[in-house]
Amino acid sequence: MAGSFFRFAPSPNGRLHLGHAYSALFTAQQAKDHGAQFLVRIEDIDRARCKPEFAEQALADLEWLGLDWPQPVRHQSRHMHDYTVIIDRLERLGLLYPCFCTRAKLSKAPGPKDPDGTTVYPGYCRLMTKMERNRRMTAGEPYALRLDMAKAIVAAGPDLSFYESGCGPDGETGIVTCTPQAWGDVVLARKDIATSYHIAVVHDDAIQQITHITRGIDLFHATAIHRVLQSILELPAPAYIHHRLIPDDTGRKLSKSARDRSLAALREDGVTPEMIREQFGF
Numbered sequence: 653m654a655g656s657f658f659r660f661a662p663s664p665n666g667r668l669h670l671g672h673a674y675s676a677l678f679t680a681q682q683a684k685d686h687g688a689q690f691l692v693r694i695e696d697i698d699r700a701r702c703k704p705e706f707a708e709q710a711l712a713d714l715e716w717l718g719l720d721w722p723q724p725v726r727h728q729s730r731h732m733h734d735y736t737v738i739i740d741r742l743e744r745l746g747l748l749y750p751c752f753c754t755r756a757k758l759s760k761a762p763g764p765k766d767p768d769g770t771t772v773y774p775g776y777c778r779l780m781t782k783m784e785r786n787r788r789m790t791a792g793e794p795y796a797l798r799l800d801m802a803k804a805i806v807a808a809g810p811d812l813s814f815y816e817s818g819c820g821p822d823g824e825t826g827i828v829t830c831t832p833q834a835w836g837d838v839v840l841a842r843k844d845i846a847t848s849y850h851i852a853v854v855h856d857d858a859i860q861q862i863t864h865i866t867r868g869i870d871l872f873h874a875t876a877i878h879r880v881l882q883s884i885l886e887l888p889a890p891a892y893i894h895h896r897l898i899p900d901d902t903g904r905k906l907s908k909s910a911r912d913r914s915l916a917a918l919r920e921d922g923v924t925p926e927m928i929r930e931q932f933g934f
């Protein structure tokens with residue numbers, strides 16, 4: 653199908669703040685500039701942290717900002733089966749292995765850090781014998797599924813790159829060569845939710861025919877993981893436009909923590925959508 657699609661994809665694990673408003677308005681503006689459709693998607697696979705009332709509030713906040721989008725809105729929690737199918741496919745390709753490591757064990761692991769500053773998984777469970785694996789699985793020990801990144805890179809094929817028309821943290825723009833090995837064996841199915849952001853996002857971007865991905869620069873490096881998965885799963889490669897993050901008063905990036913001012917709170921204080929648009933130049 654012809655046409656371009658952009659999406660704003662919040663995770664409803666708290667109330668939206670100014671950083672989300674910027675990202676949503678940026679995305680809608682980009683969609684308009686490209687003569688494309690703007691979509692909203694609710695990324696709520698983490699059912700312990702995401703609440704339906706936050707999702708409802710997020711949609712109300714976006715409407716209040718003056719945005720509109722086609723219905724129905726895709727809620728990832730309603731499509732968990734899709735993600736299971738992908739996990740199964742990767743498993744059949746021999747690219748996943750169970751990891752029984754606990755958070756406590758991993759917090760003490762030595763070695764280099766990934767782009768998010770977490771220690772790259774040292775591969776303890778990758779080296780486990782089949783017998784030991786089966787024994788622990790049969791015993792009902794909880795496990796995550798990790799991507800064997802070295803194998804995945806081979807499966808994805810050579811010269812993996814993406815097109816960035818925004819900018820990465822080190823000024824990366826244009827054709828960016830991916831270095832997914834920097835992430836090591838990432839978790840693709842969590843112990844608690846049987847999928848992960850990486851799986852859900854690449855699947856949904858493909859199924860919603862997203863041609864341009866606009867999002868915060870904090871996700872720039874994760875694009876390498878997404879490109880590996882897109883290549884293995886034979887999904888189209890979207891273009892990427894990473895944007896700046898909006899700092900709070902102290903210069904930190906805004907988070908959904910209680911101290912940050914939500915859009916709902918700003919609205920109650922008399923802030924208008926026009927004021928927000930003007931602040932960001934949209």
Ligand code: GLU
Nearest residue numbers: 661662663695853866867
């Ligand atoms: N759901 C993610 C977030 O709220 C955004 C994911 C994306 O745009 O790729 O941070």
